[in-house]
Amino acid sequence: MAKQIVMLGPPGAGKGTQAKRLSEKLGIPHVSSGDIFRENLREQTELGKRAEVYVNRGELVPDDLTIAMIRERISRPDCDDGVLLDGFPRTAPQAEALDDMLEALDKGQVDAVPCIVLPDEVLIERLTGRRTCRAQGHIFHITFNPPKEAGICDFDGSELYQRQDDTVETVTNRIRVYLEQTQPLIDYYQQRGVLLEVDGDQSIDMVFDEIISVLVGVQGA
Numbered sequence: 001m002a003k004q005i006v007m008l009g010p011p012g013a014g015k016g017t018q019a020k021r022l023s024e025k026l027g028i029p030h031v032s033s034g035d036i037f038r039e040n041l042r043e044q045t046e047l048g049k050r051a052e053v054y055v056n057r058g059e060l061v062p063d064d065l066t067i068a069m070i071r072e073r074i075s076r077p078d079c080d081d082g083v084l085l086d087g088f089p090r091t092a093p094q095a096e097a098l099d100d101m102l103e104a105l106d107k108g109q110v111d112a113v114p115c116i117v118l119p120d121e122v123l124i125e126r127l128t129g130r131r132t133c134r135a136q137g138h139i140f141h142i143t144f145n146p147p148k149e150a151g152i153c154d155f156d157g158s159e160l161y162q163r164q165d166d167t168v169e170t171v172t173n174r175i176r177v178y179l180e181q182t183q184p185l186i187d188y189y190q191q192r193g194v195l196l197e198v199d200g201d202q203s204i205d206m207v208f209d210e211i212i213s214v215l216v217g218v219q220g221a
């Protein structure tokens with residue numbers, strides 16, 4: 001099956017959940033740019049401090065910072081047999097930088113780009129209801145996946161909070177940014193014949209099955 005995979009989809013499409021499952025199934029690392037930024041923010045690393053203002057506003061972190069971070073990550077030996085990228089690339093210059101990186105590292109090309117598609121109003125409802133646990137980042141939803149006790153994590157009893165970038169204003173901004181910045185990227189992969197559209201408005205299991213079935217159809221599978 002395809003090994004250099006880029007997952008696309010707007011914030012709230014369930015892309016992270018699907019990417020995690022897919023990486024387990026294929027035995028390749030799940031590299032999420034958003035997770036790496038959040039980890040660096042928490043640890044207040046140099047990268048974290050430079051990215052903080054953009055992440056908290058729901059704006060894209062500048063390409064040079066983001067590209068260098070991903071280059072470092074995919075150069076590690078655990079990515080030798082492939083990688084599942086989630087959240088990167090987000091812009092056409094990032095996609096071009098990824099092509100150059102893969103070539104320089106002798107890893108071939110991006111060979112499949114599953115793209116989850118969902119209406120905006122569904123995305124907003126999903127994201128603004130999301131609550132995250134302070135201790136370990138477990139995720140709940142006030143309507144679709146509520147904790148047993150409101151505001152408390154089922155797994156470790158820590159407080160559930162709304163991520164600063166899950167408020168209505170920031171969510172709306174993130175969706176706008178996604179559409180503006182990512183459409184050229186969708187066009188880019190479509191022209192190369194590697195874009196695989198997947199309907200995101202169905203259960204997690206059904207979305208996963210659809211992703212697997214479109215990937216199986218990819219040459220080199």
Ligand code: AMP
Binds near residue numbers: 034061062
């Ligand atoms: P996510 O969890 O993927 O929605 O990412 C959270 C935030 O991290 C985004 O709103 C951006 O501020 C930043 N970020 C993640 N990936 C990228 C990227 N590829 N380019 C620029 N900024 C990014």
